[in-house]
Amino acid sequence: MSSRGGEGPIHPATPPLSEPSAWHDISLTVNDEQVSAQVESRLLLSDFLRHRLRLTGTHVGCEQGSCGACSVLLDGVVVRSCLALAVQANGRNLRTVEGLAGPDDPLTALQQAFHEQHGMQCGFCTPGFLMSLAGLAEDGGTPSSDEIDEHLTGNFCRCTGYVNIRKAARQAFGLPDPEEPSDG
Amino acid sequence: MKPAPFDYVAARSVEHAVELLAGDTDAKVIAGGQSLMPMLNMRLGRPELVIDIGRLDVLNHVRISESGALLVGAAATQTQLLAHSGVNSGWPLLTTAVSNIGHPQIRNRGTICGSLAHNDPAAELPATAIALDATMHIQSSRGIRTIPAEQMFVGPFMTALAPDDLLIEAEFPLPPAGAGWSFREFATRPGDFATVGVAVQLVRRDGVVADTRIVLFGVGGSATRVHSIEEVLMGSSPSRVENQVRTQLEAELDPADDVHASAGLRQDLAEKLTIEAIAEAWERCA
Numbered sequence: 513m514s515s516r517g518g519e520g521p522i523h524p525a526t527p528p529l530s531e532p533s534a535w536h537d538i539s540l541t542v543n544d545e546q547v548s549a550q551v552e553s554r555l556l557l558s559d560f561l562r563h564r565l566r567l568t569g570t571h572v573g574c575e576q577g578s579c580g581a582c583s584v585l586l587d588g589v590v591v592r593s594c595l596a597l598a599v600q601a602n603g604r605n606l607r608t609v610e611g612l613a614g615p616d617d618p619l620t621a622l623q624q625a626f627h628e629q630h631g632m633q634c635g636f637c638t639p640g641f642l643m644s645l646a647g648l649a650e651d652g653g654t655p656s657s658d659e660i661d662e663h664l665t666g667n668f669c670r671c672t673g674y675v676n677i678r679k680a681a682r683q684a685f686g687l688p689d690p691e692e693p694s695d696g
Numbered sequence: 697m698k699p700a701p702f703d704y705v706a707a708r709s710v711e712h713a714v715e716l717l718a719g720d721t722d723a724k725v726i727a728g729g730q731s732l733m734p735m736l737n738m739r740l741g742r743p744e745l746v747i748d749i750g751r752l753d754v755l756n757h758v759r760i761s762e763s764g765a766l767l768v769g770a771a772a773t774q775t776q777l778l779a780h781s782g783v784n785s786g787w788p789l790l791t792t793a794v795s796n797i798g799h800p801q802i803r804n805r806g807t808i809c810g811s812l813a814h815n816d817p818a819a820e821l822p823a824t825a826i827a828l829d830a831t832m833h834i835q836s837s838r839g840i841r842t843i844p845a846e847q848m849f850v851g852p853f854m855t856a857l858a859p860d861d862l863l864i865e866a867e868f869p870l871p872p873a874g875a876g877w878s879f880r881e882f883a884t885r886p887g888d889f890a891t892v893g894v895a896v897q898l899v900r901r902d903g904v905v906a907d908t909r910i911v912l913f914g915v916g917g918s919a920t921r922v923h924s925i926e927e928v929l930m931g932s933s934p935s936r937v938e939n940q941v942r943t944q945l946e947a948e949l950d951p952a953d954d955v956h957a958s959a960g961l962r963q964d965l966a967e968k969l970t971i972e973a974i975a976e977a978w979e980r981c982a
Contacts, residue, residue, distance in 0.1 A: 575698075576738060586805075662799070
């Protein structure tokens with residue numbers, strides 16, 4: 513999507529109307545682009561992003577709010593996209609992991625930190641971690657170490673044991689490495 | 697999994713929402729959806745109609761009234777409550793309980809009233825609302841009524857709300873001057889539903905307990921206020937009646953075995969957490 517630029521609103525194809533009484537017209541902003549679509553009542557926001565907009569960077573792990581892989585920013589606030597309906601995003605501003613840096617842009621400081629610290633192993637959970645921390649960055653200021661960890665508890669990683677993820681998060685916010693002994 | 701089909705209507709007003717509720721016997725209300733959406737995704741709930749009240753500005757408030765009570769509208773998120781500068785100083789029991797709910801990502805969308813109306817037996821807010829003697833403001837097409845939190849929670853996932861009722865606001869009175877409080881829970885991991893937890897409000901006067909409310913959750917069908925312990929504590933100091941508190945808890949509670957914990961573990965946790973919480977609330981009394 514981010515490579516289109518300036519061609520007017522995006523209108524993803526509408527699948528066959530299986531439940532004609534339960535369709536809704538929605539318009540929203542996704543990664544700075546206008547999107548208009550028809551969606552079923554029951555379509556999850558995560559599936560709207562992945563199946564209709566082909567923004568497959570948003571991953572779906574548990575679909576019950578436990579794992580955090582589907583985290584996105586809704587009006588700048590990090591939420592689970594599997595626990596929201598697409599129709600509830602009508603008129604709202606969404607940002608997904610694709611919206612952090614475009615294909616030709618340099619990585620954001622957050623992404624760069626995950627790259628340098630290798631804050632991942634299989635990578636399935638990574639988009640969720642990035643969006644949770646992007647949401648924390650939206651709050652402004654420098655979060656405390658505890659605030660970073662509290663945000664990280666909302667995301668599961670089943671590979672790494674979180675060591676490098678915590679290092680990457682601290683680097684991104686300019687805090688000391690949690691594994692290094694401190695003077696204090 | 698994906699939800700079964702349903703119709704969705706974004707309510708235009710509270711009146712519109714209760715009119716829709718009155719017209720469909722199989723409707724569910726959604727605000728933040730952090731309890732309802734997992735149930736829809738797992739098809740544990742299959743409503744015909746989902747009524748969205750999350751965009752109603754008239755329900756989106758966390759404010760302190762002229763009489764000093766905290767008013768939380770049905771669309772206000774748990775994050776909004778935690779961000780309100782006056783809430784933590786006046787209602788530290790409430791903010792501590794809310795900070796134990798899920799994770800920031802959940803609290804950013806989850807609402808106070810939604811958790812109260814859902815009444816998960818392991819949820820923090822029903823017990824906290826009873827401990828703080830909160831009041832539920834309820835609207836339906838038949839009018840507006842008010843009930844104390846103690847009458848709200850009748851069983852697991854069951855409340856005093858009729859099918860056409862909408863919980864529009866929770867009101868938390870200012871705790872008595874100098875009251876102590878404690879909130880303790882045991883969960884396998886931070887952010888998980890509690891295995892067992894307890895909320896305590898306690899007033900000390902002349903070196904003895906003058907008033908207290910002790911409410912456990914995760915030990916039975918719904919949040920459980922244990923009046924018999926309160927009676928043991930009244931007119932005494934907690935350290936003198938610790939054994940009686942323990943005996944009463946053994947007699948009163950009857951937790952069930954489930955996949956998360958055995959009945960015996962829940963009973964042990966309930967006793968330990970309650971004794972600790974009473975001592976902590978006592979120490980916090982001004």
